[in-house]
Amino acid sequence: MNKTSAAAVVGxxxxxxxxxxxxxxxxxxxxxxxxxxxxxxxxxxxxxxYEVVVKNNCTTTWKVKVVIDSWIDSxxxxxxxGTSKRHTHQGRYNSTVLC
Numbered sequence: 438m439n440k441t442s443a444a445a446v447v448g449x450x451x452x453x454x455x456x457x458x459x460x461x462x463x464x465x466x467x468x469x470x471x472x473x474x475x476x477x478x479x480x481x482x483x484x485x486x487y488e489v490v491v492k493n494n495c496t497t498t499w500k501v502k503v504v505i506d507s508w509i510d511s512x513x514x515x516x517x518x519g520t521s522k523r524h525t526h527q528g529r530y531n532s533t534v535l536c
Contacts, residue, residue: 465502465536466534467532468499468501468535469499471493471496472491472516473491473494474490474503474530475489475490475492476489477490484527485527486525486527487525487527487528488525488526489526490523491503491514491516492516492519492520493517493518493520493521494519495518498515500513500535501514501533502514502536503532503533504531504533505524505528505530506528506529506530506531507528
């Protein structure tokens with residue numbers, strides 16, 4: 438292998454590593470439809486604040502988390518049937534996923 442070929446192989450390896458790093462930080466499945474999401478905005482003197490209420494209407498316990506673009510995601514919550522959790526944020530709601 439000559440120097441040009443070796444450099445090309447190293448370059449391809451670096452591009453592959455960069456592509457892996459650029460992948461999303463999570464690759465979770467969306468929460469089932471029996472997990473409801475209710476979004477609302479809250480009055481605030483410091484700018485727009487949003488709230489997501491996630492409720493488990495399922496017959497089993499699910500672990501879910503709220504994913505927010507440009508803001509902090511919620512913790513991973515274990516929701517038993519009939520329970521709900523709130524997450525306030527200033528980002529944009531993306532999804533509710535299993536965790």
